[in-house]
Amino acid sequence: MPKATKIWWRHCLFAGLMVILLWVTTASAKQFGTTTPVTETTTDTTHVVQKLTPGQAQKVSAKAIIGTWHRPQSARTLTLRADGSYRLMIGDIVTTGYWRLSAARTLTLTDALGRTSVAQASAHELKFSQADQWLKN
Numbered sequence: 001m002p003k004a005t006k007i008w009w010r011h012c013l014f015a016g017l018m019v020i021l022l023w024v025t026t027a028s029a030k031q032f033g034t035t036t037p038v039t040e041t042t043t044d045t046t047h048v049v050q051k052l053t054p055g056q057a058q059k060v061s062a063k064a065i066i067g068t069w070h071r072p073q074s075a076r077t078l079t080l081r082a083d084g085s086y087r088l089m090i091g092d093i094v095t096t097g098y099w100r101l102s103a104a105r106t107l108t109l110t111d112a113l114g115r116t117s118v119a120q121a122s123a124h125e126l127k128f129s130q131a132d133q134w135l136k137n
Helices: 003-032
Strands: 046-050 057-061 065-070 076-081 085-090 093-101 106-111 116-121 125-127 133-136
Touching: none
Parallel strands: none
Antiparallel strands: 046 057, 065 076, 065 133, 076 085, 085 093, 093 106, 106 116, 116 125, 125 133
8 A cells, every 4th residue: 555545544544533532522521411501690789778868778779769859849850769870850851860979968960961969968858059959759
């Protein structure tokens, strides 16, 4: 048998053995359950949030509403959510942004344009200025 034919047969034999080895390994992995497992994960999106009542922190979902306030004699409503976002409705106009409450009970609202409004927060009202008072619903 010529030398080139012997080399060709060796390559074919080696390739055949590799295919058989790969098939056996895959079959064994499936049999013993060692293939890549499918893992289902669930997360609990709750946070401890200081509701605007001193000393009463509790777990709430991220989309939970912390509180809703309205301004007397006007069509204005302010809603604060546990995820740090707020929604201000003035009639049909809706403004959104994020809020932050400091240790001194100062509420800061920041809208999408970066403008801020600061209010003093108590259990039942928000005071942005002397004339601008919001009551909790």
